[in-house]
Amino acid sequence: MKNFITQFSRLFVGILFIISGLIKLNDPLGFSYKLEEYFSEPVFNIPFFVQFSLAIALFLVILEVFLGVMLLIGYKSKFTIWSLLILVVLFAFLTFYSAYFDVVKDCGCFGDALHLTPWQSFSKDIVLLFFILILFYNKNLIKPLFSYTIQNFLAFAIIFLCAFMGYWVLNHLPIIDFRPYKVGTNIKTAMKIPDNAPKSVVEMVFIYNVNGVNKEFKEKDLMSLPAGAKFVDRKDKVIVQGYLPPIHDFSLELNGNNITQQLLYKEKSIWIVAYDLEKANTDALQKLNKLDKDATAKGYYVALLTGSSSDVIASFKKKYGFNFDVLFCDATPLKTIERANPSFVLLHYGTIIQKVHYNDIDKLNLNPKY
Numbered sequence: 001m002k003n004f005i006t007q008f009s010r011l012f013v014g015i016l017f018i019i020s021g022l023i024k025l026n027d028p029l030g031f032s033y034k035l036e037e038y039f040s041e042p043v044f045n046i047p048f049f050v051q052f053s054l055a056i057a058l059f060l061v062i063l064e065v066f067l068g069v070m071l072l073i074g075y076k077s078k079f080t081i082w083s084l085l086i087l088v089v090l091f092a093f094l095t096f097y098s099a100y101f102d103v104v105k106d107c108g109c110f111g112d113a114l115h116l117t118p119w120q121s122f123s124k125d126i127v128l129l130f131f132i133l134i135l136f137y138n139k140n141l142i143k144p145l146f147s148y149t150i151q152n153f154l155a156f157a158i159i160f161l162c163a164f165m166g167y168w169v170l171n172h173l174p175i176i177d178f179r180p181y182k183v184g185t186n187i188k189t190a191m192k193i194p195d196n197a198p199k200s201v202v203e204m205v206f207i208y209n210v211n212g213v214n215k216e217f218k219e220k221d222l223m224s225l226p227a228g229a230k231f232v233d234r235k236d237k238v239i240v241q242g243y244l245p246p247i248h249d250f251s252l253e254l255n256g257n258n259i260t261q262q263l264l265y266k267e268k269s270i271w272i273v274a275y276d277l278e279k280a281n282t283d284a285l286q287k288l289n290k291l292d293k294d295a296t297a298k299g300y301y302v303a304l305l306t307g308s309s310s311d312v313i314a315s316f317k318k319k320y321g322f323n324f325d326v327l328f329c330d331a332t333p334l335k336t337i338e339r340a341n342p343s344f345v346l347l348h349y350g351t352i353i354q355k356v357h358y359n360d361i362d363k364l365n366l367n368p369k370y
Contacts (some may be wrong), residue, residue, distance in 0.1 A: 001335070002138065002141070003141055005134060006134060006135065006138040006141045006142070007141070008122070009131040009132075009134045009135050010037050010071055010135060010142060011072070013068070013071060013084065013128060013132055013135065014068045014071040014072040014133055015068065015069070015072075015187070016068070016128065017064050017065070017067055017068030018064075018065055018068035018072075019108060019110075020064055020071060020110055021061045021062070021063075021064030021065035021066075021068060021162075022024075022065055022174075023110050023111045023113050023114075023178075023337075024057070024060075024061040024064070024108070024110075024111050025058075025061040025062065025065060025162060025165055025166055025169070026111065026165075026169060026170065026174070026176055026178075027111050027112065027174045027178070027339065027365055028054065028057045028058050028166055028170065029054065029057075029170065029335075029339040030108065030111055030112060030335075030339065031057040031060075031061060031108050031111065032053040032054040032057035033053075033108075033335060034057075034058070034104065034106075034107060034108035035049075035056055035057055036050050036051040036053045037103075037104045038094065038104060039053065041240075042103060043101075043104060045290060048214070050264075050337075051354070054139075058166050060105070061166075062159065062162040062163065062166065062233055063083075063087070064087070065158065065162050066155070066158050066159060066162065067080055067083055067084050067087070069154070069158050070155065070158075071135075071142075072144045072145075073144065073146060073151060073154060074142050074143050074144035074145050074151075075144065075151045075154070075155055076119055076151075077139055077142035077144075078139055081132065081135050081136050081139055081142070082263065084132050084135070085129075085132050085136055086131075087188075087276065088125055088128045088129050088132055089129070091107075091109075091125050091128075092122060092125035092126060092129060093217065094107060095107050095109075095118055095122040095124075095125050096122045097123040098118040098121070098122075099117075099118030099119045099121070099122050102118075104118065105117075105118065106118075106121075107121045109121050109124065110178075111178060112178035112179045113178040114226065120213065129199040141282060142323045145307055147282045159206075168339050171357065171359050172357050172359060172360060173338070173339075173340070173355065173356070173357050173360075174339070177355075179336055179337075180246035180247050180336070181247070181336060181337045181338070181345075181352060182352070182356075183352050183353065183354060184246075184351070184352065185351065185352050186346075186349075186350050186351040186352075187247055187250070187264055187350045187351075187352070188261075188264050188265075188350045189246055189345050190245060190246040190247040191247045191248065191250065192245060193243060193245055194243070197242065199243075199244035200238055200240060200241055200242035201238070201239040201240035202236045202237065202238055202239065203219075203236070203237045203238075203239050204218075204219050204234060204235075204236055204237075205217070205218065205234065205235050205236070205237050206218075206229055206231070206233075206234050206358040207231075207233040207234065207235070208225060208229040208230060208232060208265060209229065209230045209231075209232050210226050210228070210229045211226075211228070214232055235313075247333075249330065249332065249333050250329070251329065252303075252305065252327045252328070252329050253327060253328040253329070254325055254327050254328075259327070263301070263303070263327075264347075264349070264350035265348070265349060265350065266301050266347075267299070267348065267349060268300045268301065268347075268348060269301045269302075269303070269346070269347040269348075270295050270300050270301070270302045270303075270343040270344060270345070270346055270347075270364075271301060271303055271304075271305050271344070271347065272288060272291075272302070272303070272304040272305065272324075272336075272342050272343075272344055273305050273334050273338050273340075273341075273342055273343045273344070273345060274304060274305070274306045274334075274341050274342035274343075275306065275307050275331040275334035275335050275341055276306070276307060276308055276331065276341060277306050277308040277313065277316045278312060279341055280310065280341045280342050281340075281341065281342065281358050283358075284342050284358035285316075285320055285342070286320065287361060288320065288322065288324075288342075289320070289321060289323070291344075291361065291364070292322075292323065292324045294366065295366055296339070298366050298367070300366070302324040302325075303325040303327050304322065304324060304325070304326045304327065304342075305327050305329045305334055305337075306326060306327070306328065306329065306334070307328070307329060307330055307331030307332075310328075313326050313328075319339045323326045334369055338355055338357075339358075340357040340358050341358075342358050343355060343356065343357055343358060344358070344361060345357045346363050346364065346365070346366075346368065348368070348370050351366050353370070354368065
């Protein structure tokens with residue numbers, strides 16, 4: 001019985017780590033954005049590590065896959081199980097911190113393939129910890145499946161293949177797109193809220209300064225505010241989350257005017273997505289005027305979407321001589337649309353037809369079959 005439970009734990013933990021790691025390795029930039037949230041001022045306030053977010057993300061996801069495979073084949077079981085234990089304790093701490101302090105809303109454990117609330121993520125880590133502890137106390141039952149030479153070969157092969165996969169998706173596109181803006185999505189439809197959808201329950205919380213200390217008050221408490229209390233701020237606290245459409249935070253502005261719906265009804269559009277112009281690939285930016293000329297000749301509306309400030313936009317328009325519209329959009333949805341900076345999205349009446357990385361701009365098909 002002990003051996004059965006141990007081998008089941010071995011399979012469960014190994015497979016879960018491989019799946020979780022591969023999903024994030026498919027989109028390491030997305031995981032790095034989550035790490036940036038943890039490093040940011042509202043959470044752990046260690047901005048020094050933000051610049052290393054991508055490197056840390058790649059290391060962690062490759063480590064997840066590596067440890068999962070090594071557990072399954074029984075490679076250096078003591079080292080593997082100790083590493084798994086340390087890793088899951090770290091993840092449990094992060095997910096508990098996110099849940100208890102309500103900071104990072106989604107830890108990204110399974111990327112965009114499966115969204116878990118912080119408490120769900122923490123529960124998952126506790127379950128994993130339980131099974132890893134079983135492995136820890138029964139290490140002697142974890143036997144290698146292959147000879148020492150084959151085990152070493154597989155270990156190096158897994159590291160190489162994972163590193164190659166990371167390199168590939170960073171320089172092209174995720175192999176599988178789990179995001180709400182994947183090819184085939186009609187953005188208009190994905191933004192709609194059904195008439196019978198459950199509504200959110202929101203409570204207004206008022207912040208007043210009382211004797212030099214900021215305190216929160218509910219609406220029913222306002223009639224009994226202490227004397228001398230000074231209003232500071234108001235925030236809306238979601239008690240029950242209602243229905244959120246797959247795309248719910250997307251809007252496009254031109255000169256301060258919201259033109260989202262207008263653009264989603266254009267027959268043919270090409271969006272150049274660059275969430276931050278100052279970080280955009282300069283070689284790709286130099287090719288945009290040619291793309292604009294070729295696409296316009298075929299009846300396309302061309303626009304650059306960015307989260308950069310108006311001053312930065314004006315500077316880049318002057319520097320590169322952009323004649324197409326440059327639209328403002330919050331950087332968060334732009335990072336979700338595509339990870340490359342810039343990337344190219346071809347649309348037909350609001351439906352995404354094609355997406356390409358700036359390294360693959362030559363593969364953009366201006367004559368698609370709808």
